[in-house]
Amino acid sequence: MSTAQQAGDLEVRSLVRVFGTGDGAVRAVDDVSFRAPSGLLTGFVGGNGAGKTSTMRMMMGVLAPTSGETLFDGRPITAADRRAFGYMPEERGLYPKQAVLDQLVYLGRLRGIPARAARAEILGHLERLGLADRAKDPVEKLSLGNQQRVQIIAALMGSPRALILDEPFSGLDPAAIDGMADLLREHTARGVPVVFSSHQLDLVERLCERLLILRHGRVVADGTPAELATRGTVRHRLVLSGDAGWVRGVPGVRTLDIDGSAALIELSDDAGGRLLRSALERGDVHEFSPVRPSLTEIYREVAA
Known part of the structure; x- marks a missing residue:
């Protein structure tokens, strides 16, 4: 099966996540539903505590929903689907003292990519993102922006069937943002749905074909930039x-x-x-x- 055939829409239906019980319970995600179409960039926007990260974690199976479901290609998502997704969490999951290339090869092998193939792919990404000369450096020696680049590469390895990225552009300079945007468009060009969150509203508006705005755990706006523009005051x-x-x-x-x-x-x-x-x-x-x-x-x- 070709990569394009493997891609499909991501869909969230009535996701709810409640933390705590009784009077202290917090409804962090409150009946969130949306669709991230195949081949499009979907941007997640919302203030701190809006429910973006919790929603992404439930989509990836990192956090169990209180109720609701996530679908991929029109059917309930499976563990096998999620293993084929690229996921970038809000908190970096890198080993600070391990060399960049060795670490990425290791992460690629955990995803089932042969070491030689992983190494070749990683070197290509490092070159494109301006990190070729830092391949042997431990992660802790990199700037925060360069650590972000490494985390992005980890999510992009192995031709993922979908990408779910929590604040992927955080800490990147304008040139790195443009390079990252080009990489994401290459994935959408082969039919991959990409969902990413960001606090940079101008960036989301520039890059995304669909936008989703969350407030207090609920979707308050969902659509293309043109559709949302009709909702604003003329x-x-x-x-x-x-x-x-x-x-x-x-x-x-x-x-x-x-x-x-x-x-x-x-x-x-x-x-x-x-x-x-x-x-x-x-x-x-x-x-x-x-x-x-x-x-x-x-x-x-x-x-x-």
């Missing part, structure tokens, strides 16, 4: 031939910013036509267009 940019200060006095118009002839505004349902008529009476209108909210703005609206 704003408009108005550019006139003269000063736009008069816009502040138009009923139904909330002025967010004015810079000379340009205004950023929010409109009530019937204010757009009235505003345009007033503008045309005063001169030319060079631009009147909707402004797509950024992920940061959407996040603030749904997760505040």
Whole structure:
């Protein structure tokens, strides 16, 4: 069976995780459902304690769910499926005193990759991520960013059927982020679903085809960037031939910013036509267009 045939959608259905009992019980994950399609990057966004890490751990079988299930390729996930996944936990699981190459070969063999094949693959990844000259160094001698690179390589070994990565870009410089993004796209190009969490909202917005926002253990937004943009407050940019200060006095118009002839505004349902008529009476209108909210703005609206 080809690698592309082995890939499939990841799906989470009604996952719940409760820590503790009685009055002290905490519902850390509260009925979370979503789908991470084959061949797409799905970004997980949420504040500390939102439930991202617990959800990923349940997907990987590291943490038992209180209820709910994870499916792969339309069926309940198995231990064999998970062994073929690449997983990067939030906490680094590396041996600090062992050399980088030796450690990665060892981890590859634990995943069933022959030592020679693992070594060749690892050397290629080390070269791409700028660590070829550090292969014989113990992990503890590396910077935190370079340790992150090693942890990423461990997750990517062996053509995984799915990737679940908890904060994979943490501590990486811009060049390393671009290199890592290219690696992930190579996996999605062969049909692999990739789920990763990040606190870097601009990065998630730039890379992901699907986005998931969690708040207090619940999904508060789920969809493509374009779909989520329609959920945010619609704003408009108005550019006139003269000063736009008069816009502040138009009923139904909330002025967010004015810079000379340009205004950023929010409109009530019937204010757009009235505003345009007033503008045309005063001169030319060079631009009147909707402004797509950024992920940061959407996040603030749904997760505040």
